[in-house]
Amino acid sequence: MEKLLIEGGHRLRGKIQVSGAKNSAVALIPATILADSTVTIDQLPDISDVRNLCELLEEIGGDVTFENQVLTVDPSKMVPMPLPNGRVKKLRASYYLMGAMLGRFKKAVVGLPGGCNLGPRPIDQHIKGFEAMGAKVTNEQGAIYLRAEELKGARIYLDVVSVGATINIMLAAVLAKGQTIIENAAKEPEIIDVATLLTSMGAKIKGAGTDVIRIDGVEALHGCRHVIIPDRIEAGTYMIMAAAMGEHVVIDNVIPQHVESLTAKLREMGVVVNVYDDQIEISREALPFKKVDVKTLVYPGFPTDLQQPFTVLLTQAKGSSIVTDTIYGARFKHIDELRRMGAEVKVEGSSAIVEGPTPLQGARVKASELRAGAALVVAGTMATGITEITGIEHIDRGYSQLVEKLSGIGAKIWREDVLMDDEETLSADHLQ
Numbered sequence: 001m002e003k004l005l006i007e008g009g010h011r012l013r014g015k016i017q018v019s020g021a022k023n024s025a026v027a028l029i030p031a032t033i034l035a036d037s038t039v040t041i042d043q044l045p046d047i048s049d050v051r052n053l054c055e056l057l058e059e060i061g062g063d064v065t066f067e068n069q070v071l072t073v074d075p076s077k078m079v080p081m082p083l084p085n086g087r088v089k090k091l092r093a094s095y096y097l098m099g100a101m102l103g104r105f106k107k108a109v110v111g112l113p114g115g116c117n118l119g120p121r122p123i124d125q126h127i128k129g130f131e132a133m134g135a136k137v138t139n140e141q142g143a144i145y146l147r148a149e150e151l152k153g154a155r156i157y158l159d160v161v162s163v164g165a166t167i168n169i170m171l172a173a174v175l176a177k178g179q180t181i182i183e184n185a186a187k188e189p190e191i192i193d194v195a196t197l198l199t200s201m202g203a204k205i206k207g208a209g210t211d212v213i214r215i216d217g218v219e220a221l222h223g224c225r226h227v228i229i230p231d232r233i234e235a236g237t238y239m240i241m242a243a244a245m246g247e248h249v250v251i252d253n254v255i256p257q258h259v260e261s262l263t264a265k266l267r268e269m270g271v272v273v274n275v276y277d278d279q280i281e282i283s284r285e286a287l288p289f290k291k292v293d294v295k296t297l298v299y300p301g302f303p304t305d306l307q308q309p310f311t312v313l314l315t316q317a318k319g320s321s322i323v324t325d326t327i328y329g330a331r332f333k334h335i336d337e338l339r340r341m342g343a344e345v346k347v348e349g350s351s352a353i354v355e356g357p358t359p360l361q362g363a364r365v366k367a368s369e370l371r372a373g374a375a376l377v378v379a380g381t382m383a384t385g386i387t388e389i390t391g392i393e394h395i396d397r398g399y400s401q402l403v404e405k406l407s408g409i410g411a412k413i414w415r416e417d418v419l420m421d422d423e424e425t426l427s428a429d430h431l432q
């Protein structure tokens, strides 16, 4: 096991490259199950979620290679092998194996997913969709069993706007008989990306990116080549870091429209953000920033996945800023760790109230999930002294080449092995 060390206080300058989107990648990879010949996906991020999904495809008989960010999957010899345990527990998006395997084989056994612990994360809307299409779904000892004689198109109204349910129903519907209509669908860019891949495979999908998606089932899907969209959450994390510590940072390979809600908030705080075709340039103006309030919403609102890194930036704004997470009301596991670094933040219900400006000091802290970890990396670059972050396996789920990329713009960041002593000191620290 490794930990991350960051010597804070160094100004950042230069160009940082954004990788392919994790939340697209984790749906595109299961989608390849639906084809009858080889699918190639370019610019996939080298993150543990992607590697775990590749292994899962191999477990069910896929012929998979992943090199230099290019994935090829020959799904022709895949079988509906049950996947009740093991790797499915390591990531959230293993739930997409349900929709894809149900779509192709009309049956699947998939363990309940892992992923970030953000409080309750039910999958009732996914199941409601599968059942509406004629599947029988049962939960047996933590694994979901799905079976259908035949999958039939259906009209499905989502009670909550869910990215996962929208994509999962789409995956099941592309090979179903007749038309499926998803109402109150999520509109995140990753949904459009998945629909683009499926369309290149021969699927008939209309309306992806709006709140009504219509899918006309087809007999078979074929192989194709697809380039994934850039990761708007990785881009946003680097934008926040650049706002905190940048002299002149260019974030490269970004679709500016995907991060508009963040761009607007940064400008409101007084950060200079220049937007180009596929680059965003950020310079920090004189501190402190102006305080802002922010509320997370479904796309195109401010993303919950940037709430935690953004909270760190607000420690350098003058006054009280309020951050409210309307998607995951308990997504505040980073706050205790930030307090160890000197932040003045309190949590009330689904809001964090951040007082600033407050200097941050390096400390031993623990990443409890992916974006909590990203928030600690942002804090580490801003703090005086050294910040040690354990639990970095969570960060490795979503940030490709983090050390290399941040070192490239002047951050002092490195990995070291975790020693037994580190674990003991960290546990002792956290008891205080």
Ligand SMILES: CC(=O)N[C@H]1[C@@H](OP(=O)(O)OP(=O)(O)OC[C@H]2O[C@@H](n3ccc(=O)[nH]c3=O)[C@H](O)[C@@H]2O)O[C@H](CO)[C@@H](O)[C@@H]1O
Binding pocket: 023, 026, 092, 093, 120, 121, 122, 123, 124, 125, 126, 127, 160, 161, 162, 163, 164, 165, 186, 304, 305, 327, 328
């Ligand atoms: C792999 C992936 O893409 N993960 C993203 C996806 O997660 P995920 O797809 O799990 O998130 P959803 O969009 O489904 O969840 C949104 C809200 O709906 C609720 N809900 C969801 C499904 C359901 O069946 N029932 C239900 O009540 C959830 O508890 C949550 O409050 O979208 C989240 C919200 O943008 C992001 O934080 C995650 O990074």
Ligand SMILES: C=C(OP(=O)(O)O)C(=O)O
Binding pocket: 022, 023, 091, 092, 093, 114, 115, 116, 117, 305, 370, 371, 398
């Ligand atoms: C919550 C996240 O991921 P997952 O849904 O994969 O746990 C995230 O990317 O911030």
